[in-house]
Amino acid sequence: MAVVSQERPRTGRAAELGLLVIALAIAIGAYVQVSLVLTGELPANLATRAGGLAALAVVAHVLVRWKATYADPVILPIAVALNGIGLTMIYRIDLAAGEAGEAGDADRQLMWTVVGVAAAMATLWLLKDHRILRRYTYTAMLAGLALIALPLVPFLGATINGARIWVFIGPMSFQPGELAKIVLGVFFAGYLVNERDTLALAGPKVLGLQLPRIRDLGPILLAWAASIVILVGERDLGTSLLFFGLFVAMLYVATERLSWVLIGLSLFAGGAVLASQFFGHVQARLDAWLTPFDPAVLDRDPGGSGQLVSGLFGLASGGLTGTGWGQGYPTTVPYANSDFIIAVIGEELGLVGLLAVLILYLILAERGMRAAIGVRDGFGKLFASGMAFVFAFQVFVVVGGITRVIPVTGLTAPFLALGGSSLVANWIIVALLLRISDSARRPAPPVTDGGEGGGGDDVPAPPRPSGNDNETEVVRL
Template structure:
């Protein structure tokens, strides 16, 4: 069969995407209607706003994808629109609760939902720009070191800047300029994923073949693993150390955990060697132990995690908690999160029917608890399934795409989403110590939302390349230079 016919035979699945987007919009509208019916007793003009957002972003992105990435995965975009839309609904719902709380305490209050709508629009604009400009993900390889430099600067900047430009709630991970707060680390993780993928593809052979064996033989069977060569290992270690050092200085445990996981996975996928995983886990254990010993914040978080409901005996006078918890103030947020989740139970209190605003920062780190309280176990598990599907589609693109860089990039980005979700949900449900990360697409916060739309653009681009018929030439890249030869996975 010749090319054009084969190309016709492969469905683009764009209509499936449109149908799924319709479902996403319907779910978001239903959720907002439930919030308004419960909170205000009637539907308001807000409903139109919160329906318009998913309709607009869904339509725009869908039309752009139809044009520039016709073979892209049909589920990734609807899931992102649904999560973004549900996040907006919950942030709006939390606004109503927080507004009431502020009024009772005679404090001023600023609604977060309109800002998040603005960030959503910017995020989608960035998405459109990227997916139009980057016609072939392989072109990113050429800018690997540039992107790495930008990424490291992004990471370094908040740690170097004076605290008043970089510190929010004790974490020095921000850049605050002219009323805007940006968390550059959110973008750094994507930039460094691109770099990591490009670097590892280039060094793949030496990393996986050369090395010394460490271990011993038992009955002619070798027990142990292959140690990589120092000069191959060196750059990885250096980048990793810089990242970790910077992140720990910024008291951003969640992001450092994310980078750890990311580097281990990229190395493992590149080399298919378990030795990298073992080295990575050992490094992580050492890093975790050292940071526990060195930093009070880490000790507090671990203490909160282990002894959340322990009570002090005798009760010190300064303890204002009843019962007198050892971690009175520091454990308050997590306790409230668990109370919210427990009160929600299996089916939840209904959207708008609970009190998620009792958890401090309910819209950012703890938005999952808000969903858990109001939509119950069913709602949160539903969200987990959406994320699992998103990650699975991303990994599937990685499996299907033909070039090694694409495989590493898709796997790295998907893994980032999956691991970030795990760390967040494990933190708010007390499976692990709480680390302070945002929930992808769902949480309030411009940097996080923007970064995730960027991530989506890259994943869609890889998935488009994966399913595009081999005989159809890719759309000409914007850049004049021809693509460099890349490693091809056998």
């Protein structure tokens, strides 16, 4: 039986290794430079921190080479570069605050980096095929709602800085909303794959815009109601905006109807305006955004605009090229190592350095969308596009808040900001994108003259899980 010859495509692993070397050089070089500027000598724990980050990158590369041979070669190096830059900036703030010892935030962030990379590699190891997740569509919905509601449980959730988004279990604390965005992404993708034909049915046409039917508005109204509950009950504008934005974006990808985006924006804007009329913490955010330099708003505690104004002055003092690593004044900005780490980066690296960081985020989101375009199943397309959107939208919300484009929301920059929950969740998203991109880039098995798949490819296609997954379905992006 004749076999049609097929040229074996490149896996991209050599390119990934080269990019990892560059990413590590950027992170470790910045770390050394900060220490030389501020202390005049090399860091005492250079081998531990730099060696630990390099070891994590190598282990991750080896596992990707083994378990996801054809995964996108750019995703992992960008994650390592951003994580390394974040560690350097947190270490720099530790030095400024006099907390560079063993209990410094940089050491804790490095520990969470180990946990995050381990979680990502476990995801890549255990999840042989992303389509398996579709079996748990409604289980993911229940898990996501439970995670969102956890901070509201008495004696379990805690209010910090005005927002009730934390859960404490003994000495450990975490933000369940960070994991909720992943499991809700699974639910949204599974639900929209099943219901997209219904949601895309023709409805009335008004001013050239095809509107959905009234009875098809239920899902978006439920998502809107859930986001308003988060906004009001947990006082968390960022998570509320992120979840609702994720659903609307995936709804648009599934149906290609602009009307869903317009309806979603109108619903959220209307809900936010109503909330501002009845809830003081929402109005305080709007006041800090609209009139940050008003003395009454600037000195208000809590809910004042002092943090925002300090961040704006930091960005302004950075100018085009920045003050240089270790030569800024990050301690003048409250929560500089978490909520406002972008402002500190803008001060010390300037507009050029900040744009370079934003370009890394842009490439990461673009690679996620490329995986979504290339993968063959509808669930994978929607899920990958949703996870890529999470990165892009979260960065927009963070940078938009710091630069006064939109109100400050409390979200943190992925990989850069201090926080174990965010770091672990974002590394898991990286693993999921690697798995989906491996499926998208993996060559099909050789085809015989009888049209049957052959067995000569030593890197077989991913297994097809049982269930009702229609492999011919297409969701256009």
